[in-house]
Amino acid sequence: MTKRTSMLRDTTISELCRSDAAGEAAVEFVLDEDAFRGFYERTARGLWAYLVRLTGSREQADDLLQETFYRFLRAGSEHENEAHRRNSLYRIATNLARDERRRDVVRRILSGAEVEGIASLEGGGDAEGKADLSRAMASLRPRERAMLWLAYAEGATHEEIAGTIGVRPGSLKTLLFRARRKMAGLLSGGAR
């Protein structure tokens, strides 16, 4: 996999200890540490699964997850409630995944390398069924993947999905309808 510059990954524990020992003042984030811990525990796994489905790579999802939480903390936005906070987090993740995909396209063009397939994500259990799901997902556009996953795996509302992927709520029903038709067609083994 191509090396990315994840500043969080590059940070070592000894650097953290040095920083604390130096008595550097804490940076104020949108949440305090306890609130962040709770929010992270509630959202990180679902967000990671979403990122895996969007990017098709567990490694990318690992990096993007940390980057997403960092940007969320730094954004300084006020949130009305947990759902609003969660939408904000997913919107950041969606944008990061899109940017990463664009960089991947450039890297692929420059190197002529094959892209890691989404179908390679699955293994064990009902491997055939999972591979079908992965292949079907891989055939969709990234925005379609995001919409369907948010709607039918996360149970997000239309308004939440529209906010996350950056489309008008009025357009979402039609977009979701098309994506769902396409996915159902792929799952049943034929194009519709």
Next chain:
Amino acid sequence: MKRVACEFEADVLRAVWGSQWPEELRTHAAGCDICKDVAAVAGAFDGAREELAGSAELPDAGRVWRMSQLRARREAVRVAGRPITAVQVIAFAGATGLIGAFFGATSEWFQALVKRVDLAGASTALMKVLVEHGAFVGGMAAIVLLVPTAVYVAMGRE
């Protein structure tokens, strides 16, 4: 107008997730293309999210918090340093200009040299170069101006 949504979608979704299909809903879904698609897609995702999420090996919240703190501190230091760097560049350029002006005003040999140089001839030659190679000179000037700006912006984004 083509139907793109059905009022029973949410019920179908709940039925798939809960594996409980009331007879009426089952009958409806069997004859509704939209609900059939919802059932197919939601059924394919059913369990996939939990299984995938369960397989994640995530860093703990405390580590993510502490790393974010350290990164934010580093960025704050870098951002604070950038205006100082810009001020330093401006100050250096200003100081160089002042020294040059002072030197030009006080140095006898420099003034004598200026008198000996054919300024009119030099400016004519310069104008000739500009007219003949205007595009090239303009391009070079743009590069000289744009490259440092682009580097500055790129470094600022990192």
